[in-house]
Each structure stands twice: as structure tokens, then as C-alpha cells.
Amino acid sequence: xRLMDVVDSELLPGVITTRIDDAVGWARKYSIFTYPFxxxxxxxxxxxxxxxxxxxxxxxxxxxxxxxxxADVLMVVGTISHKMAPVLRRIYEQMASPKWVVAxxxxxxxxxxxxxxxxxxxxxxxxxxxxxxxxxxxRPEAVLKGxxxxxxxxxxxxxKGQ
Amino acid sequence: MSSVRETLRAELGAAVLSARGxxxxxxxxxxxxxxxxxxxxxxxxxxxxxxxxxxxxxxxWVPAGRGTPSxxxxxxxxxxxxxPSRFKLVYRLMALDAGQGAVRERLALECWLEGxxxxxxxxxxxxxxxxxxxxxxxxxxxxxxxxxxxxxxLMYEEFVGHPLRKDYPIGKRQPLLGVDDGAAPAALSxxxxxxxxxxxxx
Numbered sequence: 001x002r003l004m005d006v007v008d009s010e011l012l013p014g015v016i017t018t019r020i021d022d023a024v025g026w027a028r029k030y031s032i033f034t035y036p037f038x039x040x041x042x043x044x045x046x047x048x049x050x051x052x053x054x055x056x057x058x059x060x061x062x063x064x065x066x067x068x069x070x071a072d073v074l075m076v077v078g079t080i081s082h083k084m085a086p087v088l089r090r091i092y093e094q095m096a097s098p099k100w101v102v103a104x105x106x107x108x109x110x111x112x113x114x115x116x117x118x119x120x121x122x123x124x125x126x127x128x129x130x131x132x133x134x135x136x137x138x139r140p141e142a143v144l145k146g147x148x149x150x151x152x153x154x155x156x157x158x159x160k161g162q
Numbered sequence: 163m164s165s166v167r168e169t170l171r172a173e174l175g176a177a178v179l180s181a182r183g184x185x186x187x188x189x190x191x192x193x194x195x196x197x198x199x200x201x202x203x204x205x206x207x208x209x210x211x212x213x214x215x216x217x218x219x220x221x222x223w224v225p226a227g228r229g230t231p232s233x234x235x236x237x238x239x240x241x242x243x244x245x246p247s248r249f250k251l252v253y254r255l256m257a258l259d260a261g262q263g264a265v266r267e268r269l270a271l272e273c274w275l276e277g278x279x280x281x282x283x284x285x286x287x288x289x290x291x292x293x294x295x296x297x298x299x300x301x302x303x304x305x306x307x308x309x310x311x312x313x314x315x316l317m318y319e320e321f322v323g324h325p326l327r328k329d330y331p332i333g334k335r336q337p338l339l340g341v342d343d344g345a346a347p348a349a350l351s352x353x354x355x356x357x358x359x360x361x362x363x364x
Binding site for chain 1: 325334
């Protein structure tokens with residue numbers, strides 16, 4: 001007799017047991033509200049990934065919130081200039097914990113080929129980054145891989161979050 | 163009907179230092195002092211669109227055949243005459259017939275500046291000159307004589323220098339945040355900002 005059968009017959013039927021860490025991590029992992037901070041051409045690729053063909057919704061991550069107060073994941077999509085940097089920093093600080101940051105595209109990861117006076121050489125100089133998705137722009141498959149990495153990270157963090 | 167270019171040449175006389183180009187590529191090089199008057203006259207003659215104001219920095223001019231300091235082996239592709247001064251200001255004008263959707267004429271007016279002193283503003287002629295002049299100030303540091311309090315437009319207020327000048331170091335980076343709103347990232351240490359893989363987050 002399997003353990004679950006014992007639980008079902010001896011305890012309350014329809015109840016499963018787990019650890020609170022696992023339950024919370026599992027729930028958070030599938031309820032990602034993203035804040036799309038879109039500044040450049042990567043935005044097109046983000047849209048194509050989010051729409052039905054690649055379908056971010058099957059990861060529970062297709063609900064963009066345009067208020068940082070309601071968002072869990074800050075998706076930084078596109079080149080960040082020095083003039084934009086304080087805005088990005090403020091958006092990050094307005095988000096409620098637990099919160100995560102995804103650097104989408106090579107410009108957000110390192111500045112990309114915009115190695116010049118105007119561009120922030122990687123957003124990790126402004127905000128802590130959880131997942132880097134390189135590419136110019138990244139293919140939707142790469143974005144999905146990055147999203148799954150983030151989900152795995154969220155699941156492992158569990159109850160304590162960050 | 164004669165073109166704006168030919169009318170301006172005839173009216174300005176000696177203030178037109180040289181002319182080059184044909185048709186839509188026409189260029190008149192003017193004496194800097196004659197520029198405000200020439201712009202007003204060009205508008206009266208039908209140049210209703212100010213396409214662009216920009217600037218060229220001729221700091222690193224080298225004679226043809228000598229190569230350049232950074233590329234001693236590379237010859238200039240054509241012989242450029244020695245520039246009279248460092249900055250050249252360029253006004254690109256267009257006579258647009260909006261009803262027909264036709265460009266009647268394009269004309270560029272150029273002038274060499276003394277130092278970084280530019281002519282008076284063209285805002286009263288074309289309102290978009292406001293932003294274009296701010297861009298020229300921001301990128302090249304050219305001052306327009308009646309705009310002593312001109313503001314940057316692309317870079318943030320605290321930025322030092324003018325990045326499209328040829329003597330602005332190409333690798334120079336300035337402090338990161340343009341606005342110190344009390345939430346400067348200095349509060350987070352480098353370790354906190356760049357957590358090692360598998361390490362603890364702040």
C-alpha cells in the first residue's frame with residue numbers, strides 16, 4: 001500500500017502533506033506577475049514570447065502588471081541609459097518583497113555593443129539581478145529557459161523568499 | 163523662379179564664403195556673423211522646415227597622405243582642406259510644399275565658429291530649433307549667444323563635458339546615477355549587488 005493511500009484512507013480524504021517551504025515555493029513559482037520595463041528593441045521579442053505562439057501563460061507568468069507595487073518580477077528589457085538609471089532604481093525599490101529581477105538581452109546584461117558614455121554597462125550596477133538572458137535579442141526559447149531557471153530559483157527559496 | 167540658394171547668394175554677397183553641391187545637396191558656407199540674418203531670409207524665401215542643426219568637430223585634422231595619429235598606416239580617403247577653426251555648425255533647411263507633399267528645395271547653411279561661440283538662437287524662426295540647439299550644446303558644447311542658461315537634453319544635468327567632442331575620451335565613464343534621490347546604490351555593497359552563484363542574497 002502506497003503512503004498516499006494510507007493518508008487518503010486513514011486521515012482526511014483529499015489531503016496531501018508537504019513542507020511549508022515547498023508549498024510556498026511551488027505556489028510562488030507559478031504566480032509570477034511581471035513588470036515589463038521595456039526600453040528598446042528587445043521589447044518586440046518579449047511580446048512575441050509573451051503572446052500565444054510561445055505562451056508565457058503556461059508558466060503562470062503572462063500577467064504583466066504596470067504598477068511596481070503589484071509585480072514580483074522586474075523584467076528589464078532593453079538598453080538602459082544613464083538618464084534612465086535612476087528611474088529603474090526607483091521602480092525596483094517600489095516593488096514589494098519578495099521580488100526578482102531578470103536582465104533580458106545583452107544590453108541589460110553588460111551594455112552590449114553600446115560601450116559608450118551614455119549606456120549603463122549592465123543593470124547589475126543599479127539593481128541585483130537574478131537571471132541573465134543574453135542575446136541580441138534573445139530567442140523566445142532562451143527567454144523560456146531563463147524563466148524556468150527563475151522558477152527553479154523561486155521554488156528553492158521557498159517560504160523565506162530571498 | 164530662382165532658388166533660395168541663388169537668391170541668398172546674390173543677397174548676401176561676400177558673406178557667402180563658398181558654395182558646393184547640387185540640387186538637394188546644396189551647401190552654402192557663410193560667415194558666422196551673417197547666419198542669423200541668412201536663416202531669417204531663407205525662411206522668408208520659403209524654407210519652412212528646419213530639418214536639423216548639427217556640428218562637426220575638426221580637432222584631429224591631418225594633412226592628406228600623413229595618416230592619422232591613431233592609425234599611422236591609414237590614409238585619409240580624400241584630401242580635406244585645413245579647417246579654418248575647430249567647430250563647424252550646420253543648419254539643414256528644407257522648402258516643403260505640404261499641400262503637394264513635395265520637397266521644392268533643400269539647402270544646408272554652414273559656418274565656422276570662433277572657439278565654441280555659436281550664433282544667436284533660431285528658436286524664433288523654427289520652434290524645433292530649441293531642442294536641436296540643446297542637443298548641439300549637450301554633445302559639442304557650442305554656446306548660442308542669446309541662450310546663456312541652455313540645458314542639456316540627452317545627458318543628465320550632472321554630466322561633465324561634451325561627449326561628441328573629439329577630445330572626449332572614448333572610454334570615459336561618469337558616475338552612474340544622474341539623480342541622487344537619497345536612494346543611491348552606495349547603500350548596497352559590491353558583494354550585495356553581485357551575489358556569487360549559490361551565495362546568499364542581501
